[in-house]
Amino acid sequence: VTRIGILTSGGDAPGMNACIRAVVRASIYNGLKVTGIMRGYAGLLAGEFIPLDVGSVGDIIHRGGTILRTARSMEFMEKANQDKAATILGQAGIEGLIVVGGDGSFRGAMTFIERGIPVICIPGTIDRDIPGTEYTIGFDTAVNTVLDAINKIRDTATSHDRTNVIEVMGRSSGHIALQAGLAGGAESILVPEVPFDLDKVCLRLLRGHDRGKLHSIILVAEGVGSAVKIGENIEARTGLETRVTILGHIQRGGSPTALDRLWASRMGAQAVALLLQKKGAVMLAVEKGELVEKDLVEALQSKNELDMGLYQLSGVLSI
Ligand code: F6P
Numbered sequence: 001v002t003r004i005g006i007l008t009s010g011g012d013a014p015g016m017n018a019c020i021r022a023v024v025r026a027s028i029y030n031g032l033k034v035t036g037i038m039r040g041y042a043g044l045l046a047g048e049f050i051p052l053d054v055g056s057v058g059d060i061i062h063r064g065g066t067i068l069r070t071a072r073s074m075e076f077m078e079k080a081n082q083d084k085a086a087t088i089l090g091q092a093g094i095e096g097l098i099v100v101g102g103d104g105s106f107r108g109a110m111t112f113i114e115r116g117i118p119v120i121c122i123p124g125t126i127d128r129d130i131p132g133t134e135y136t137i138g139f140d141t142a143v144n145t146v147l148d149a150i151n152k153i154r155d156t157a158t159s160h161d162r163t164n165v166i167e168v169m170g171r172s173s174g175h176i177a178l179q180a181g182l183a184g185g186a187e188s189i190l191v192p193e194v195p196f197d198l199d200k201v202c203l204r205l206l207r208g209h210d211r212g213k214l215h216s217i218i219l220v221a222e223g224v225g226s227a228v229k230i231g232e233n234i235e236a237r238t239g240l241e242t243r244v245t246i247l248g249h250i251q252r253g254g255s256p257t258a259l260d261r262l263w264a265s266r267m268g269a270q271a272v273a274l275l276l277q278k279k280g281a282v283m284l285a286v287e288k289g290e291l292v293e294k295d296l297v298e299a300l301q302s303k304n305e306l307d308m309g310l311y312q313l314s315g316v317l318s319i
Contacts, residue, residue: 001032001095001096001275001276001278002032002033002093002095003032003033003034003035003092003093003094003095004023004027004032004033004034004035004094004095004096004097004098004272004275005034005035005036005037005049005089005092005094005096005097005098006020006023006024006034006035006036006037006052006068006097006098006099006100007036007037007038007040007041007043007044007068007097007098007099007100008020008040008066008068008069008070008100008101008124009040009041009070009071009072009073009099009100009101009102009104009105009108010040010070010072010101010102010104010105010124010125011070011072011102011125011126011127011252012064012065012066012070012138012252013124013125013126013136013137013138013139013141013142013252014064014065014126014137014138014141014142014252014253014254014255014256014257014260015124015137015138015141015256015260015261015263015264016065016066016068016070016100016124016137016138016264017057017060017061017063017064017065017066017067017256018060018061018137018256018260018261018264018265018268019100019122019124019137019264019265019267019268020036020052020057020060020066020067020068020100020268021057021060021061021265021268022264022265022266022267022268022269022272023098023268023269023271023272024052024053024054024056024057025054025057025269026268026269026272026273027272028053028054030272030276032272032275032276033051034051034052035049035050035051035052035092035093035094036049036050036051036052036056036067036068037049037068038050038068038069039068039069039070039071040069040070040071040072040073040101040105041071041073041076041085041105041108042071042073042075042076043068043069043071044076044085044088044089045073045075045076045081045084045085045088047088047092049092061261061265062255062256062261063255064141064252064253064254064255064256065253066100070101072104073108076108082111082115083115085111085112086111086112086115086117089112089117090117094117095117095118096117096118096119096120096275096280097109097112097117097118097119097120098119098120098121098122098268098271098272098275099119099120099121099122100121100122100124100137101121101122101124101125102123102124102125102127102129102130102136103129103130103131103300105121106121106130106283106296106299106300107300109121109296110296110297113280113281113296117280118275118278118279118280118281119280119281119282119296120271120274120275120279120280120282120283120284121282121283121284121296122137122267122268122271122283122284123135123136123137123267123283123284123285124136124137124138124264125137125138125139126138126139126141126142126169126170126176126251126252127139127169127170127171127173127175127176128170128173128175128176128304129170129171129172129173129175129304130283130299130304131299131300131301131302131303131304132283132285132294132298132299132300132302132304133283133284133285133286133287133294133299134285134286134287134288135263135285135286137260137263137264137267138252138256138260139175139176139260140256140257140259140260141254141255141256141257141260142169142176142251142252143176143179143180143183144257145247145250145251145253145254146166146168146176146180146184146219146247146251147180147183147184149166149245149247149250150166150180150181150184150185150186150217150219151184153166153217153245154184154215154217157214157215157216157217157243158214158215160215160241161214161215161241162215162216162240162241162242162243163205163215163216163217163218163231163234163235163238163240163241163242163243164215164216164217164218164242164243164244164245165218165220165227165230165231165234165242165243165244165245166186166217166218166219166220166227166244166245166246166247167220167221167222167226167227167244167245167246167247168180168219168220168221168222168247168251169222169247169248169251169252170221170222170223171222171223172192172223173191173192173193173221173223173304173306174189174190174191174192174193174194174221174223174224174306175306175307176221176251177189177190177191177219177220177221178191178221178306178307178310178311178314179310180219181217181219181314182310182313182314182317184217184219185217185317185318186217186218186219186314186318187204187205187208187216187217187218187318188201188204188205188216188218188219188318189218189219189221189311189314190218190219190220190221190224190230191221191223191224191306191311192221192223192224193305193306193311194306194311196224198230198233198234198237199237201218201234202234202237202238204318204319205218205234205238205240206238206240209238209240216240218230218234227244227246228244228246230244231243231244263286263291266291267284267291270284270291270293271284274293279293281295281296281297282294282295282296283295283296283299283300285299
């Protein structure tokens with residue numbers, strides 16, 4: 001291998017830049033050349049390539065977003081365009097590809113593997129919803145961003161004796177809600193993986209209120225449904241004054257935490273090492289706290305599950 005390509009795809013996530021930097025620096029250290037592919041598969045189809053040298057990734061380790069930009073490409077779903085994309089890679093002399101993104105992006109990467117181009121996939125999404133890994137780049141930063149918001153909302157909730165419902169991202173998974181809710185001491189955490197009973201949520205609120213609690217925080221994962229409706233329902237059923245905050249894209253930005261920078265750096269360097277060992281069709285993952293490589297097909301067939309131990313703990317601690 002003499003030249004590799006790297007792209008970021010799907011929703012951006014803090015730490016992606018640290019990963020790009022690691023890929024570029026580890027490649028150059030090992031005598032490889034690196035091509036940056038802009039805007040994910042959309043930019044690949046449009047031939048939007050930039051050379052990445054040592055200096056091009058300076059001063060980005062602490063920045064959120066992705067310098068390569070990103071996209072969710074519909075046209076790449078078509079077989080003719082997948083053929084075209086593989087040809088474009090060949091013409092650019094790219095002999096191995098590193099894809100940083102979510103499982104949708106990894107399924108896209110399969111098209112190159114089927115055409116003989118090695119690909120290493122690095123999990124990058126704030127949602128932590130990729131099968132086969134207990135960590136994704138950006139998750140830790142997003143959880144800490146939500147935690148910061150909870151702390152701030154808690155201040156005003158206490159002053160006004162209110163219930164605050166906070167809606168967080170996560171697509172159809174509840175990892176962000178669960179971890180930020182547990183760390184932030186939320187009264188209830190509603191996640192799509194576990195059915196909930198709003199009456200019980202309300203009972204718990206009233207019990208806390210009767211005990212003299214001055215505020216209550218309810219975390220709602222976006223996959224559960226509209227937090228606005230849930231908030232209206234809670235107010236109607238309990239009579240407690242309720243406010244709703246939808247955190248939205250604030251959760252996608254910001255300087256990555258040390259944890260995200262460290263994993264992003266390790267994964268980026270390891271992806272280069274695997275391409276040098278002529279490996280392809282691999283997804284990097286964290287399992288039991290260790291960085292491991294997984295067969296991409298097998299990883300995509302496995303399930304992403306919520307940590308039920310943590311979920312139960314949140315119930316115990318918020319009686
Ligand atoms: O996958 C990351 C994510 O932020 C999800 O949590 C959310 O559902 C989705 O992307 C939002 O997508 P967009 O930025 O395209 O609105």
